[in-house]
Amino acid sequence: MAMSSILLMRKGLLINGLRRLWTCRVLLTDQPENDQQQSSQEHSKESDEEYEKNIKMKILAASLKYVHNFGWSQQAISAGAESIEYPGIIHGLFPNRGADLVHYFYLTCNKELNKILEEQALVVEQSPTKKKKTLELQVRDAVETRLRMVIPYKKTWPQALALMALPPNVPLSLANLLTLVDDICYYAGDKSVDINWYTRRIVLAGIYKTTELYMLQDNSEDHQKTWHFLERRIKDATQIHTILTTTSDMALPDLNYATEAACAAFVTARNILGLNWNR
Amino acid sequence: MLHLRQLGVRLMSTSTASGTTRSGKLLDSVIRVDHAGELGADRIYAGQMAVLGKTSVGPTIQHMWDQEKKHRAKFEELIRKYRVRPTVLTPVWNVAGFVLGAGTALMGEKAAMACTVAVETVITEHYNDQLRALMESDEKVDEEVLKTIKKFRDEEQEHHDTGIEHGAEQAPFYRALTNVIKCGCKTAISISKIV
Known part of the structure; x- marks a missing residue:
């Protein structure tokens, strides 16, 4: 009994912990596209869920405008809901309050970045004659583009960071961050x-x-200053990378003699012990 | 927990539709574990060659090694294509494979062959299970992946037969040795599926 519960727990931990972080991009694809419209005639359970999700997305999108005044909070969501003619009390749909709003914002930004990067990749593919950007420059530009999306919300962003660092929100924000860097890479x-x-x-x-x-x-x-800072950090990283790779690529001393000697010693030992079967 | 799992199942069904360059969950784990396996196999033969490279079985092992290298390259290509996360334990399998190969080779060629037989048995079985699972699932799987797995399974089976031909069964403690190795391989497979 105890054993099985331990196993169950381990399984649960693995599924919810590890997968969440990296394999579980599924967690993030939870959110449907904004423009996805759902006909309300369908009454199956699945479509009801989709319908509800679409409304949520609409409200969150409208709420972003009010972040400047109310911060990443329940009030912003209420104000957003009222602005598109839903009752302000509908904030009850968002049990995580501000965190839901931050998550939504993060996700839309990630999607936008993804779109931009995809377009850039297509352009490069179509015109192979044009000189390609170096890897560092590409990464730098991607990070800059993504950070520029945050600038309009800079004043309230520390609050969002604090919200994302709260223990219940950590898995989701980590998954968000890791998906972001995975896309860039x-x-x-x-x-x-x-x-x-x-x-x-x-x-x-x-x-x-x-x-x-x-x-x-x-x-x-x-x-x-931020972009210079970013350039310096990337330069540091590439420097460390080159140091590590050059040391591992350095020619090793000739190991042939060592292996031969070791082999001979082993064979001799085996023969002394009489372990040379079927030779 | 039940709730979470239901959520997971539901999300899994939506994920394949929404991701453009992303693979489904099952395919993800299949490619990851196969890459880990081929990496291990490559290292096992490297270990055997380091010890037995200059003996009479050298060319046979070299031939099998070359095939494993091709397998590994193929799965590396698939990892890039499907954006699969490689296993975290690549350095571990790297070392473990080499030690297993070199260790058994030091016990003599027959023990080395016994090791090959044990590993290839497990891998063939594993590929068969995967093929079954992929065919049964409703995830859309490319024909390419299925063909690759089928081809590799046949080649692994050949390696198994080669091992038997070279007198694997006359190795010392054949039973115990193969069982231990088989058990190790199975553990490695189940770990690589997740991490």
Whole structure:
């Protein structure tokens, strides 16, 4: 009994913990596209759910306008709902209040970035003669584009960051961040299939987050200092990467003698012990 | 928890429709575990070659190794194509594979062959299970993936037969050895499916 409950718990942990972070992009695709319209004639359970979700999306989209006044809060959602003629009390649909709004914003920005990157990739594909951007530049531009989406909400963004860091919201915001960096890496043409896959994404996530924090304090015109900061961080990362790869690529001393000696020793030992079967 | 699982199932059904460059959950895990497996196999043969490369079975092992390298390259290509997350444990399988290959090879060629037989048995079974699961599921799976798995399964079966021909069954402690290796392979497979 105890064993089975432990197993069950382990399974639950694995499913809800690990998968959530990386394999579970499904969590994020939960949200349907805004323009998806659902005919209200259908009465099956599934369509009811979709219908409800569409209304939620509409309300959240309308609420973004009120974030400047009310912050990422229940009031903003209420005001947004009223602006498109739903009762303000409908905020009850959003049990996580402000966090739902932040999540929605994050998700739409990610989608937009995805669209932009996809278009860029298409352009590059269609005109192979044009000089391609270097990898660092590509990553830098992608991060900059994404951060620029946050600028209109800069004043209230610290509140959003705080909301996302609350323990119940951490899995979702981590999944959001990881999907973001995964998209950037994918469109930048990351081809790694080993542990580098993880290190690159984690490093990029770190760069993104630190630059985001830097941006909040930055008062320079057009946030020039932030973009310089971002360039420096990317340069650091590539520098570390080159150091690590050159050391591992360095020619190793000739190992042939060592292997031969080890082999000979092993065979001799085996013969002494009489373990040379069927030879 | 039940609620969460239901949610998961529901989300899974919507995910394939909404993602354009993304793969379904089952395919995701299939490609990840197969890549891990081929990586391990590649390293096992590398280990065997390091010890037995200059003996009479050298060319046979080299031939099998070359095939495994092709398998690995193919799955690396699939990982990129379907945007699958590779397993976190690649460095572990890398080392473990080499140690297993070199370790059994040090016990003699027959033990090395026994190791090949054990590993290939598990892998063939595993590929068969996967084919069944992929055909049964309602996820849309490319013909390419199925063909690849089928072809690789046949080649792994060949390696298994080669191992038997080279006297794997006369290896010391054949039963115990193969069972231990089989058990290890199965554990590795179930871990790689998730992590």
